[in-house]
Amino acid sequence: MEAPFAITEFVKRPGLGRDGRGIKVRANFFEVLTLPENDIIQYDVTITPDVPPRLNRRVFNKFSELNRGGALGGARPVYDGRKNMFAHKDMPFGNAGTFDVNLEEDGAAVGSKRPPRLFTVKIKKVSVIRIEELLRFLNARGSCTPNCLTAIMALDILIHHEPSILYTTVRKSFFTPQGARPLSGGTEVWQGYYQSARPTKGRMMINIDLSATAFYEAGPLVQMVTKILGRRSPDDLRRGFSDRDRQKVEKSIKGLRIRDNHLPGRKRKFKIERLTPTPASNTQFDRGDGSNIDVATYFYQQHNRRLNHAYLPCVIVRKNVYLPMEVCDVIEGQRHIRKLDDRQTADMIKFTCQQPQQRANKIRQGLDILNYRNNEYLRQFGTRISTEMAVVNARVLPAPLLNYHPSSREASFRPNFGQWNLRDKKVATGATLGSWSILAFMNERELRDQTIQGFIRELVNTCQETGMNIHNRNPPLDRANPQGNIEDSLKKIWLKAGNTAKAQPQIILCILPNTGVPLYAEIKRVCDTVIGVASQCVQFKHTLQPKKQYCANVCLKINVKLGGMNSFLHPAHIPFITDKPTIVMGADVTHPAPGNSVRPSIAALCGSMDARASRYAASIRIQSGGTEIIVDLANMVKELLKTFYQTCGRKPERILFYRDGVSEGQFKQVLEKEIYAIRAACQALDKDYKPNITFVVVQKRHHTRFFPIERRDTDRTGNCPPGTVVETDITHPFEFDFYLQSHAGLQGTSRPTHYHVLFDENGFNADGLQTLSYNLCYIYARCTRAVSLVPPVYYADLVCTRARFHSHSGVWSDTESSEEGTGAMATFGVVKQELQRVMYFM
Template sequence: MPPRQPRDQSRSTGGPPQRRVGGPAQPAHRAPLSHITTVGVRRPGYGSSGRQVPINVNFFTVDSIPDGSIYHYDVISAGKNMPIAMNMRIIEALQDHVAPSIFADTRVVFDGRKNLFAPSKLELGGDSREFDVTLSAAPTNPDKPPRIYKVRLAYAAKISTEILHRFIAEQQSQDNAVSTALMALNVVLRMEPSQRFPTKGRSFFTPEGARLIGAGLELRRGYFQSIRPAIGRMLINVDISTGVMYQPGPLIDLCMSFLGITGRNMLRAAIPDRKRLALGRFIAGVRVQTRTAAQVQTGTRGDQGTPRVIRKLSTQGANQLSFVLRGGQTKTVAQYFQETSGRPLQFPGLLCVEVGQGGALIPLELCTVLSGQLVKKEIPDDKKTQLVQFATMRPKERLDSIRKGLQVLAYGQSEYVRKFGLTVDPTLLTTQARVLDAPTLQYGSMGNPRAATVNPRNGSWNMADKRLFRPATIQAWVFIIFESFERFEDQVAQGVARDFVKGIRSTGMTVVDPNPVVRRVNGQGNIPRELQAAGDQCFAEKEVPPTLFVVVLPEGGNDIYIIVKHWGDVTKGVATQCLKAPKCTGANMQFWANVALKVNVKLDGINVITEHGLLSDPQKPTIVMGADVMHPSPGTTGRPSFAAVVSSVDSYAAKYVADQRVQASRQELITDLKEMSVYLLGKYMLYRESIEKVQPSLRAPKRLIFYRDGVSEGQFQQVLDQELPLIKAACEELNINPTITLFVVGKRHHVRLFPMNEKDADPKSGNLPAGTVVDRDIGHPTEFDFFLQSHAGILGTSRPAHYSVLYDENDLTADTIQALSFALCHVYARSTRSVSIPAPVYYADTVCARAKIHFDPSSRQEWSDSGATDVSESLETFKQKYLPPHPKQRLRMYFAVRVF
């Protein structure tokens, strides 16, 4: 495509252009200049394999960024840890009322914390200046003078925008100055919407289409926006986002919704302590406006001063809770409000809340929850489905909403965007993607050698006439039923057992004795003892220990599931397969074949392998590892993080083993990575020598492919400086020297790919097909990254995975790395569909999610209660309580399925 002529400014959004930064279609790759440094690997070139398809991407091109400078100031305030919204109000008052002359010719932008940016230098009379700021709202107490906020602006740096022009032209390394300039432009973009809408990070949320879902929650849609550098241009990423808010309106209604009750008289102090404590944790931190009893009854608006923040919920009702006045007189809260307002409370038996720093006691009925407050705690499990449904949008619907979002963003109408000289092309970005060929998969054959291979189509395949690559054997098995007899009669149980054996055998697995030991167990009893007794009975009757425990759970049997898994994986070292009673009753053979996929790998079998050449090269054996870290839920305190690393042990990177450790809360880098790598590399070499019988000279890996999940771009350098040396130290300790390639694979981004032509879309979902890869136009200016949509989306708009190559001693090409990553998305053991990230990364995430299984269910604290807990045990205590898998399970893929 030839270069475009300068655009008619009436079609652009933003201020007058200073320099165009868009450009023609992606040029041929050229290596960055020799003096350019990168965090990761320099891009070796673009991929070329696969079928080309034109696509839309949810980016808009920044036509121009200003020539000149941006001035950076630090904001120092005496009020520590104030809400961002309050900080924004203070800076707004500073500009409009306190020092308007300083800001007469400019409008600064502020990130709500400490960074302020101006398009021209502020006349502060020096490098810093302190101001006294008073907010214009009326004080809540007329006898008390308004609060004065002391704010000091301190000059920090002058940022030349020339570095951004040079950076996207591959003539500038990414340094702190580039990062600060990008931060400044992002603050410019979100300044206008942050003054009108609730915000979270780079997302803001509008009230249109808000939906109440119960439990005191409201869902809202909004828009995410982020400016980011790309190859030869600057882009704005715009996407649809979803926010969870506290239900606005009367606080009493929010409390009733959270507790699931109707009728305000039910919300009394007599509610169970467990529910009262949960409610108190849920509403702690919520901002409310207060009214008098008279205002509530007459429907008039209350105090419009500074909102008050709820600290905690009382244990008594307003008619029982008393306090001492200044004169020494004791009154109940109900008496006080009746006397001060002239009217009694409508519900004097209801609880109160403590608000503000002074801990004032306010009855629930006098508080109104302000609209647009984001919930920072984990939402209840039973509401997550509604959240997913609300957030799910088909590709065409999402794309239309993104286009409409440009009207809400209104870059051309933003005073801040104009002052900083940004202009934005309102045309959605188009680029060329490629659809990679799916890898050939190999199963075992049912007498026909040709039937052993499968070529997936759009990320899925059928193994109806296939047997598993290496099927396992079940010598004897136990059938445990926790469901009641009325819901799971003996005849039903016999049918389920018969279908289970039939389905297992259909995949090539061997069931020596199809008749299980059947026991009905009371879920309220001693479950471990009952399981042990069933195993003893099996050994007595069959003269062999049970290979597998098949467990039928009732609805809501999550606690039983945890106990069963802990007993099998940690205590006893025996494979367990849990089934939900409603799903397995009358299930078809496809259901049982899927169950067989899980059972086979738990019994040391291998389901399928991929014939990718790099993985199966006998002269350069390759180990593939994946790592992830799981952090406590938002709002949770006193909980550790869990790190997991998995690695392949076989010649085809199809069978994996895992290691997991407890580490400091919210620490992303893996502390014990060296020890974990030593353990896993040792298991690889042991398996190769003892199971695959390779020559001793070939038992050690010659190549090590490491996929790291969950790391943000700002932590890439830390991964290279701290984690990579630990991997190398593990190899050195084992006296091996594989060449290492290290990726970071991420899903926490807002890039979406949309087909331009209907013929390129999946007819059912509207998504692009599995294997769609993009490494042009939207990639990093200098570093080696790409986006790969490796799965066939079923619901909503698929999210591609973002791969960044941080380290590569194997000199892999773009085509090789992309094909390898796509192939590894096809060997996830429990599925006949490709998954969204490579199997080792998926497994590492699963191991992290199963951490709760490793703590004794009989003594463990409740792990989730609206995302909050008061537990503050030490890290060492958690490490001591964490119990590793039983030695018999450590070489099995017991982790192939996530916990409920």
């Protein structure tokens, strides 16, 4: 194999696009009007003993107060809570200094290790940050050097320093209890504000957005426990706790910080370790003289306090220290870091879902709280920040021509506002369905045969009208116990389908009693990896009075699962794909929840299989948890290139590779490793095979939002219209990136997708890549809307989600203990060969 080719800087912007109608929009970016004139001095801070950032900040702020006049020479340095301190001038103490700080005890939880009162703060000068170098980068006269990155980090720490003193902070956001809304289960949601310093062409900007997170409600612990158990008042708990109640409460409140309230004038702080198995009236402890007493009696004798809720368990705050629940109050400002349940999640979405105008106003309110104008830290560094939201240039790209079957009434049309319907349209290629069966995970009493048959009739009619060929209108029906052996039930009905139709079964339609994950996951595991047959799940509530629209949506999914094609774009609208054999690929890696070291990460790659980029095949790999680079990418690419060749009879001459889920800090590493893997895959097939590669990172997790200025430039939800593209003002100073809002708003404020080209041998200009990416969003097979990101990436994401269900040990569940997932690497089933070439994951 030849030496790896050199990948230097990422692709430079190849000029600006011209297609579409020009409009102006507001973006939630605020210009840094003046950067520091002088260089910034960076110091390294070490605080001993080692404590969490929250306490580090308190120590540092105390140190600042004590030494402002002396060792700091009147300066107000800023600090990130960990290692970095920045000052606007050299400190009088020279290159290094050591200081002692006494912190009065506050917030110390009794029973946990007491934070020591004496801290040592060591400060050492590390470097001088030249602002001149940052300006060269912003004006495209220099590259992004480590010095530039440090300057941007310094600006970030400068804008975060004051909020971190005043508010609860989490990474780049700070949260305020003003306007908090209760969620269920003793939690509430707080409004937060995110801020981040971003380099753009010729200037620095501050990106400000809303964020929200869950906190525990402060107040009486008894109230919280009542809410956790979903009761109306503490009196509803009189019958005592069942074992299950106890476990639920203990899991929810373990680690919570509380104050006791039974000693006049003295409130101590504790951390909850666990609950007693017995109520306060039955929980005995040793008085110290060999005699035992229960907690309720002790409180009456010792504190003259008769317990109102002696039937509740006590909280254990350290060995042999029991507190009745009613003497405990939950301390304010504690983040709820456990997974929210379904109801809490729904409430949270309601709170965070805001129309564009409303969101823009809330961001402006955040600016009032931030109060940049009167921020002494900013003033001292000579930094001023605009309070006006940036107005940026945008273009609205025209919708492409979409094609259905020639016999449709409207076989070719341009959708309006990113959406259309299937009325009078037939799918481009309808699959033929002859061998199939129905499996209802409900008994006859819950769902009658007649109802199921009525639904199947409606579904079959809709499929026929939409252009599919269904030979067998009365497939065999069976019933199964959702708690029973699902694998056996599916194998049985599969055999029945085959025997009835005297042909290989093509799909099993499953009717589910609810939206629970375990049953769905097991159906997918068995059908995808054990039997090798497509499956379509429907919830039983949709079968009761079948709606045409619902049946049409199910039909779109069934058609592609059987190898059909729903729609395609006019070749003139995707010339890059139709001119020469071209494969479009989408890749994604999903990781286990933070802190779960056992569960693996899953990598998925999807590749187009025809000249229309409408059909895709997928490849999956399981890799060790948390690895962002796709470890076995070369073999995955090889698999899909082979499939493309077998399907089309030609090798792709070009590869357009969209990569999801990579943060800026990982660009270089991912690019070098993954481009190399794509190259290696091509050369392993044939040493002279060198298709041109374009590698684009696709990001959805960012805080950029657009707000229309003119009424005529909005869709019906108040968002920018589909096809809005922004490539100046708030993008990279000189690299090839752009924001594209390709979908119509459904609710809340739409989030544009950020595309960043890291490598390009195909010589794309701005219009070419922006229009192609936008047009592809119209042929996502699952719905009749333009979607928010290019389909290959969307499909890769679906494949990752599906692959989680292919594990034998149920490691897809987000709640299982880490022990259960042990050895998970080996237990993932492989998708059967028969399904690998169709879109089984829809």
